[in-house]
Amino acid sequence: MADESAPIQVPPSAQSGPSGPGGPRPQGRSGGPGGPAKRGKRSFVRKKKVCRFCVDKADFIDYKKAEILAPFLQERGKILPRRMTGTCARHQRWLTVAIKRAQNIALLPFAAEL
Amino acid sequence: MEERQYDLIFICRPDTPEADVDKVIATLEHAATEKGGKVEQVNKWGRRRMAYRVQKLREGYYVYLVVKSSHGEVVKELERRLKVSDAVMKYLTVRLDEELKRQEKLKRHRERRAARRPRKAATATPAPAPGSGEQAAAQA
Numbered sequence: 001m002a003d004e005s006a007p008i009q010v011p012p013s014a015q016s017g018p019s020g021p022g023g024p025r026p027q028g029r030s031g032g033p034g035g036p037a038k039r040g041k042r043s044f045v046r047k048k049k050v051c052r053f054c055v056d057k058a059d060f061i062d063y064k065k066a067e068i069l070a071p072f073l074q075e076r077g078k079i080l081p082r083r084m085t086g087t088c089a090r091h092q093r094w095l096t097v098a099i100k101r102a103q104n105i106a107l108l109p110f111a112a113e114l
Numbered sequence: 115m116e117e118r119q120y121d122l123i124f125i126c127r128p129d130t131p132e133a134d135v136d137k138v139i140a141t142l143e144h145a146a147t148e149k150g151g152k153v154e155q156v157n158k159w160g161r162r163r164m165a166y167r168v169q170k171l172r173e174g175y176y177v178y179l180v181v182k183s184s185h186g187e188v189v190k191e192l193e194r195r196l197k198v199s200d201a202v203m204k205y206l207t208v209r210l211d212e213e214l215k216r217q218e219k220l221k222r223h224r225e226r227r228a229a230r231r232p233r234k235a236a237t238a239t240p241a242p243a244p245g246s247g248e249q250a251a252a253q254a
Contacts, residue, residue: 057224060217063208064121064178066165105123105206106164106174113166 049086061094063101066108077109120181124196124205125174134201145191151183168203
């Protein structure tokens, strides 16, 4: 099976050579939209992250609710960056303030102890 | 002057008896009213594990107050009392009225927008009407 499929794949690529530099490639791609993903060149599509607070339509992030803030901390207590969590700029700004307040009253750690 | 709202959280040592905690709260309320402020809410969260050690203790008795006043003198006095009190390990005062005002504003803004262009609620009902109209036009 594998021996058969390999020779079959070769001819199209050989054809693409003479037909032109631009033309054949898109044609090969168009043959299978799902194909390129399987082939591994773009093996994954990044999932779009959505701001959790925008989804909840939060106008205010309460520093007293440590359980809401905790997922935005790293294991050792650092605040996770926006690029990791997908939080929007405005809510990240509110979030950092809330986290820092919670830290001050020992609801959240400054740095987790070992 | 407009009224300010503060959140005041303090943590007592976990071994303080309930009566002593009540005493601290009572003195704070008294001090607040004396200075022209008001303690609006008292909420005892009770014993809670702290995120880090404070005075070598892992637990604390949390008390949450909402204080309203028109000037900062009240907070100054309350914080002084908390500092003096032996039972209190830690306290935090946060001025919240401006943030609450912002919250209100955003909420009103959102509601107004929802009223002006009802998106989700309206699309379900008026959508069929224009659709059928187009169909009718196409048929005609």
